[in-house]
Amino acid sequence: MQTPDTGEAMNHPVDVLAFARHMNELLVLAALADGPRHGYQIALDTEERSGGLFVLQHGTLYPILHRLEAAKLVRGSWQEEGARRRRVYALTAAGRRELEGHADRCDEVLRGLRRVAGRRPA
Amino acid sequence: MRIGATLREASRSLRAPPSARLRFLEELRSDLEDLESSLRAAGMSESEAKRRAEAMLAPDAETLEALSRVHRPLWLRWRARLPGRGALGMALALGVLALAGAISALRDTASVRDLPLFLIPIAGIAIAATLRVAGKVVRIWCEGESESTCVLAGSGDLLVAAAGALVATTFGVVQELYHTASLIVATPTLQFELLMQGLRRLTLLGIAGIAVAMPCGLAWLFFVRQAAGLVRRERGLLGPDLFIASTRRLS
Numbered sequence: 001m002q003t004p005d006t007g008e009a010m011n012h013p014v015d016v017l018a019f020a021r022h023m024n025e026l027l028v029l030a031a032l033a034d035g036p037r038h039g040y041q042i043a044l045d046t047e048e049r050s051g052g053l054f055v056l057q058h059g060t061l062y063p064i065l066h067r068l069e070a071a072k073l074v075r076g077s078w079q080e081e082g083a084r085r086r087r088v089y090a091l092t093a094a095g096r097r098e099l100e101g102h103a104d105r106c107d108e109v110l111r112g113l114r115r116v117a118g119r120r121p122a
Numbered sequence: 123m124r125i126g127a128t129l130r131e132a133s134r135s136l137r138a139p140p141s142a143r144l145r146f147l148e149e150l151r152s153d154l155e156d157l158e159s160s161l162r163a164a165g166m167s168e169s170e171a172k173r174r175a176e177a178m179l180a181p182d183a184e185t186l187e188a189l190s191r192v193h194r195p196l197w198l199r200w201r202a203r204l205p206g207r208g209a210l211g212m213a214l215a216l217g218v219l220a221l222a223g224a225i226s227a228l229r230d231t232a233s234v235r236d237l238p239l240f241l242i243p244i245a246g247i248a249i250a251a252t253l254r255v256a257g258k259v260v261r262i263w264c265e266g267e268s269e270s271t272c273v274l275a276g277s278g279d280l281l282v283a284a285a286g287a288l289v290a291t292t293f294g295v296v297q298e299l300y301h302t303a304s305l306i307v308a309t310p311t312l313q314f315e316l317l318m319q320g321l322r323r324l325t326l327l328g329i330a331g332i333a334v335a336m337p338c339g340l341a342w343l344f345f346v347r348q349a350a351g352l353v354r355r356e357r358g359l360l361g362p363d364l365f366i367a368s369t370r371r372l373s
Contacts, residue, residue, distance in 0.1 A: 039153045040179060059181040062146065063188035070192060086156055087149040 019109060022102070024064050025073075027054055029091060029099040032074060036090035039065065065089055073098050125154045125172065128180045129360055135186045137266030138193035140273070140352055146189065147359045154179055195264045238327045240294025244287055248334045251283040255341050270352035277345040284338035291331025298323050 031042040031049070042065075043056040068074040073095035079088045091099070129147055136143055154175050161171035181189065258276060261267045302320030306313050 038156070039149065040157055057185075058178045060185050060188075062149070062181060063185060063192050066142075066146070066189060066192045084152065084155070085148070086152045087145075 019105060024056065024060075025068060026099070026102045026106070027056060028061065028064050028068060029073065029095055029102065032089060032091040032095070033099060036088045038079075038086045038088050042089070068095065125151065125158070125176065126360055128154065128176050132181060132186060133269060133356070133360065135183060137190040138268065139195070139263050139266060140268040140348070142193040143266070143268050144352070144355050144359070147356075150179065150181070151359055190266060193266065236323075238294055238298055238323045240290050240297060240327060241330055243290040244294070244327075244330050244334050247283050247287045247290065247338075251280060251334070251338045251341070254279055254283070258345065268352070270349045270356055273345060273352055274349035277342055277349070280338045280342035280345070284335045284342065287331050287335040287338060291327055291335070294327045294331070295324060298327060 027046050027050075028042055031037060031045045037045060039061050040058045043058045043061055046054050046056050065074065065076070069076050069089070071094075072092055074089045075092050076087055076089050078085050129151055132150060133143065133147055136146065138146070157179060158171045158175040161174055162168060166174065254276065258273075262273055298320060302316060302323075305316045305320075309316065
């Protein structure tokens, strides 16, 4: 099946609301793709890498991280630094696969949005 | 003190099993301290760094609710899908009816009529203690009321139940000895049979008493040890002053 105007192959429909709901999870997984990070460092990195476009409220990270950990997409562990202990999260193999799937869906959604908005794909 | 207050508020509002609750408090504390020292290293004053760290990391009510949902046990999620309280009430009523039927059917059998009288209070204690333990397990591990004060609350009832079972057993033994002796005096020709019957009833009573008292005592010990472990960790996380204030408020 092809789109009537551009002739590109049509994608499967995307549940945009569900996609948006999982955006925070995607951002957290993406922040962990380069290596293990602790709670608020994830938020700082996300803000920095997105040029200030995505601002994760630091406090709201905990439910996201715990949910991802329960789903075995990230693995939390305690890291000792002198007398201090901090909880560090790392991406699991399943988390990496999930992130790749998310990234593909992101591309689809963005392409679709550009088409709808009348812009040429980048 | 500000960090302690944030942790105390989070501890009060979060509903999660003990291990998850303590883990989160420790995680939050370490992040708060870490961020505070980073901000101070960046040139901020101590009070300003604490204020900023709290403003950035302190979870609000909505976040704590989301966190409680993440740590909600599987069976509570299933229960949320059940078709309302009516079905549960119906199932409970059917269960009670079935139990009443079984009891009335057993009541007429000779073996049940022949049981020692003091087995009734011991059975009552066993039922009450089982309900108590089940209630505490559900509250702590399923509904997430897992602060040390909640874990300890009502544990003493189990010790009372254990003592009650032992007292009932003692009275039962005395009553059975008196009963057997009276029968032997009344009918000396059946001395051996009556003695054997008395021994059987005494053994049954003793086994029942120990079978109820021992689990009650062990359950009490379990909850007290759990609470003691939580007290140690809460004191370490919240600080002694805040811990005491928190304990007083909850009790």
